[in-house]
Amino acid sequence: MAQKKQSGNNYVFTAGMALVITLGMTAWVIIIILFKGLNFFWPGDLVLVDMENGDTYLGEVWDEKVSGNLEEDELQLKIGNRDLYGLDFIWLNERDIARKNYLENAVTLEREEYGNFYGFISSIHMGDTVYQNNLADFFDRAQEAHDVALSKAEQIREIQNELVELTQPSAEIQREIALVGISLEANTPVASKKVELLQKKLSEKEEAIAPQLASFNSTLEKLVVEDRNMFLEVADASGKIKKIALSSIVRFYQPNEMGVIRKSVHYIEKIWEFVADNPRESNTEGGVFPAIFGTVLMVLLMSIAVVPIGVMAAIYLNEYAPQGMVVRFIRLSVNNLAGVPSIVFGVFGLGFFVYVVGGSIDQLFFGDTLPEPTFGTGGILWASLTLALLTLPVVVVATEEGLLAVPRANKEGALALGATKWQMIRNVVLPNAMPGILTGLILAISRGAGEVAPLMITGVVKLAPSLALDWSFPFLHLDRKFMHLGFHIYDVGFQSPNVEAAKPMVYSTALLLIVIVVMLNLFAIYVRNNLRKKFKTATF
Amino acid sequence: MSENKKNETVVIETNALDFYYNPQTQALKNVNIIIPEKMVTAFIGPSGCGKSTLLRCFNRMNDLIQGSFIKGNIRIHGKDIYKRDVQLEDLRKSVGMVFQKSNPFPMSIWENVAFGPQVNGITNKAELNNIVESALVQGDLWREVKDRLHNSALDLSGGQQQRLCIARTLANKPDIILMDEPASALDPISTGKIEETIEELKKEYTIVIVTHNMQQAARISDYTAFMMLGELIERDETKKVFTNPTEKLTEDYITGRFG
Numbered sequence: 104m105a106q107k108k109q110s111g112n113n114y115v116f117t118a119g120m121a122l123v124i125t126l127g128m129t130a131w132v133i134i135i136i137l138f139k140g141l142n143f144f145w146p147g148d149l150v151l152v153d154m155e156n157g158d159t160y161l162g163e164v165w166d167e168k169v170s171g172n173l174e175e176d177e178l179q180l181k182i183g184n185r186d187l188y189g190l191d192f193i194w195l196n197e198r199d200i201a202r203k204n205y206l207e208n209a210v211t212l213e214r215e216e217y218g219n220f221y222g223f224i225s226s227i228h229m230g231d232t233v234y235q236n237n238l239a240d241f242f243d244r245a246q247e248a249h250d251v252a253l254s255k256a257e258q259i260r261e262i263q264n265e266l267v268e269l270t271q272p273s274a275e276i277q278r279e280i281a282l283v284g285i286s287l288e289a290n291t292p293v294a295s296k297k298v299e300l301l302q303k304k305l306s307e308k309e310e311a312i313a314p315q316l317a318s319f320n321s322t323l324e325k326l327v328v329e330d331r332n333m334f335l336e337v338a339d340a341s342g343k344i345k346k347i348a349l350s351s352i353v354r355f356y357q358p359n360e361m362g363v364i365r366k367s368v369h370y371i372e373k374i375w376e377f378v379a380d381n382p383r384e385s386n387t388e389g390g391v392f393p394a395i396f397g398t399v400l401m402v403l404l405m406s407i408a409v410v411p412i413g414v415m416a417a418i419y420l421n422e423y424a425p426q427g428m429v430v431r432f433i434r435l436s437v438n439n440l441a442g443v444p445s446i447v448f449g450v451f452g453l454g455f456f457v458y459v460v461g462g463s464i465d466q467l468f469f470g471d472t473l474p475e476p477t478f479g480t481g482g483i484l485w486a487s488l489t490l491a492l493l494t495l496p497v498v499v500v501a502t503e504e505g506l507l508a509v510p511r512a513n514k515e516g517a518l519a520l521g522a523t524k525w526q527m528i529r530n531v532v533l534p535n536a537m538p539g540i541l542t543g544l545i546l547a548i549s550r551g552a553g554e555v556a557p558l559m560i561t562g563v564v565k566l567a568p569s570l571a572l573d574w575s576f577p578f579l580h581l582d583r584k585f586m587h588l589g590f591h592i593y594d595v596g597f598q599s600p601n602v603e604a605a606k607p608m609v610y611s612t613a614l615l616l617i618v619i620v621v622m623l624n625l626f627a628i629y630v631r632n633n634l635r636k637k638f639k640t641a642t643f
Numbered sequence: 644m645s646e647n648k649k650n651e652t653v654v655i656e657t658n659a660l661d662f663y664y665n666p667q668t669q670a671l672k673n674v675n676i677i678i679p680e681k682m683v684t685a686f687i688g689p690s691g692c693g694k695s696t697l698l699r700c701f702n703r704m705n706d707l708i709q710g711s712f713i714k715g716n717i718r719i720h721g722k723d724i725y726k727r728d729v730q731l732e733d734l735r736k737s738v739g740m741v742f743q744k745s746n747p748f749p750m751s752i753w754e755n756v757a758f759g760p761q762v763n764g765i766t767n768k769a770e771l772n773n774i775v776e777s778a779l780v781q782g783d784l785w786r787e788v789k790d791r792l793h794n795s796a797l798d799l800s801g802g803q804q805q806r807l808c809i810a811r812t813l814a815n816k817p818d819i820i821l822m823d824e825p826a827s828a829l830d831p832i833s834t835g836k837i838e839e840t841i842e843e844l845k846k847e848y849t850i851v852i853v854t855h856n857m858q859q860a861a862r863i864s865d866y867t868a869f870m871m872l873g874e875l876i877e878r879d880e881t882k883k884v885f886t887n888p889t890e891k892l893t894e895d896y897i898t899g900r901f902g
């Protein structure tokens with residue numbers, strides 16, 4: 104009996120389909136993220152819903168359940184006003200809805216706290232001046248009042264800072280006195296002498312700054328009172344009146360009467376706020392700037408650590424080590440290292456970098472602040488080094504490929520001219536292998552920038568009090584905790600008390616993370632292509 | 644320093660030289676040869692007979708091949724170059740090599756020529772400029788590239804690239820230049836230029852050249868050595884080898900009866 108020959112067509116088809124499905128799903132995820140992430144910043148219209156039972160709600164349409172049967176359709180409204188209702192969202196049955204109105208004077212107020220307020224402004228209070236909402240230019244006046252209030256709030260912050268600076272020296276002296284009190288020589292004559300001296304210095308200092316301190320304090324008091332007297336009276340959908348301090352409002356607008364252009368301007372402003380501002384409301388609102396900063400800085404530190412080590416390792420394996428079983432084994436191990444789960448690297452980072460290395464650094468250099476750890480706790484340096492370890496195999500493998508691609512003739516040419524091995528590597532091999540090295544860096548960045556698990560135990564936090572880079576000496580604070588976009592997604596999306604309100608933030612942050620990884624990669628690819636042009640003999 | 648019968652100074656001298664790529668592969672068998680100063684010695688022979696291997700023993704390029712080793716010895720100016728105390732870099736500086744396929748570095752012309760002096764410790768820019776110019780003049784390339792010294796060497800034509808490689812070797816001021824089929828990848832015109840250059844260079848340098856082209860060997864060399872299967876069959880004055888060889892094998896080869 105003739106057996107049917109096996110044709111490969113079925114397999115080709117299956118493999119092709121698998122590829123199409125994978126690509127399709129990836130594209131789908133990206134489209135969803137793009138759509139939802141970008142939609143978030145568009146100012147939604149406010150709808151006033153009157154129910155059959157007499158209730159009224161004002162808010163943005165958030166979601167709809169359309170079943171085809173009008174009786175069962177549902178509508179989700181974001182009604183905000185968390186301080187009044189407790190809930191941000193509500194599902195309404197379409198059949199219970201009597202009327203929907205889009206009123207021009209409905210206002211969205213973005214606040215520092217409690218999320219958005221949806222309602223109507225009824226009056227503006229500026230000290231003794233009160234404007235009622237029957238004025239023609241009422242909304243513009245409200246905006247002006249807001250600007251005034253914000254600049255006042257800025258003044259208050261400035262004066263507070265100056266106060267801190269002014270009292271800094273005396274606070275330091277007080278600290279010294281306290282230190283003497285708890286030191287070994289406390290209660291000795293020497294100590295009391297010291298304390299006396301310090302006390303004298305302190306009173307001199309305080310006397311010197313007294314007039315200025317008084318003037319600052321009085322200005323501050325005046326400003327605080329002024330600030331307290333600047334507020335809006337707003338009414339929610341049911342007419343309940345509430346006072347909202349103007350300085351606690353980030354911005355407010357009447358979405359229903361805004362045209363496309365004004366909405367677009369608003370949209371761009373919101374995106375800018377998102378990338379350039381600090382988060383508010385336990386990260387569910389405001390911007391993600393510290394997370395962007397932390398992500399980029401961490402990737403940079405990681406690159407600085409991983410590239411030299413990876414390249415040196417690859418050079419050693421390729422150019423110096425005698426080829427044989429040992430090198431083959433090492434190469435195999437390095438390749439397998441790439442498959443180790445990232446959390447394992449995290450645990451290693453915690454055990455080795457944080458506890459062993461960090462702990463030792465604290466003992467050696469920061470003994471005076473122990474047991475409060477400086478480097479002996481998670482921080483951006485340790486997280487970066489952990490990721491460097493994680494991405495090391497990628498860099499080693501890619502660099503080795505780059506080294507192998509360097510023409511033998513060029514290497515021999517250099518040696519034949521009397522170059523030492525190192526001179527040959529430096530002048531001929533490394534420049535030629537640069538594109539391979541950069542390929543490794545690109546892969547490392549792609550892997551490192553999106554990794555979250557190992558960071559969670561080596562120094563990432565949901566809210567870092569300060570950036571790792573600032574104007575205070577030594578400018579780069581490698582011991583500080585940091586924020587990270589990947590962790591931000593996890594935290595906002597799954598750990599926040601108000602998951603529904605945070606959802607759009609998750610999409611936007613995911614989009615941003617993708618954009619940043621793509622940008623870092625594009626930069627590295629750009630550099631690599633330039634190098635390729637320079638070394639066109641090399642084939643890679 | 645030994646001398647041969649015509650009172651020429653011997654520069655390279657091998658003594659019972661065996662070369663193994665690995666214990667199973669012997670590429671050179673009992674090679675004894677002398678190479679006189681400021682002469683062109685050509686090596687001919689069927690491909691695979693060990694010409695390149697022998698050449699690469701003279702500047703110890705074979706050291707790069709893991710597992711290879713030699714027996715016997717090679718003396719250059721009377722000194723055994725496989726002795727432990729020999730500085731490889733110094734040896735390769737004074738025994739330059741031009742490869743079969745031109746191999747300029749992906750750098751500018753200037754950087755290519757200055758590479759040797761630079762790795763050998765010359766840093767003075769003016770001095771380097773002088774060296775580069777005189778090397779390019781000797782390599783007969785100066786007129787063609789003097790206006791674009793800082794362009795990439797990879798933009799030169801094949802023949803120019805090979806002359807650049809010669810100039811690059813000359814910049815090290817070697818006393819011996821090894822050339823492994825330097826013109827085999829070039830067109831006849833470029834080959835002619837290279838031959839002219841060699842003609843010029845032999846006034847100052849000892850040249851050892853491997854060639855598969857017997858006319859070329861006849862044209863440019865003073866001595867010709869014929870090798871086969873790793874053995875040196877015959878070495879004599881070029882005229883004698885081509886007109887009246889001692890060995891039957893040599894005669895068969897040059898009359899084209901095989902190879």
Ligand SMILES: Nc1ncnc2c1ncn2[C@@H]1O[C@H](COP(=O)(O)OP(=O)(O)O)[C@@H](O)[C@H]1O
Nearest residue numbers: 664668670689690691692693694695696697708
């Ligand atoms: N790296 C190497 N490893 C093992 N054998 C080699 C190697 N290079 C050359 N050989 C062998 O040594 C012999 C001589 O080669 P070679 O010197 O290149 O010949 P030629 O230059 O005369 O054509 C050949 O049989 C070749 O196969």
Ligand SMILES: [Mg+2]
Nearest residue numbers: 694695696823
């Ligand atoms: Mg050869």
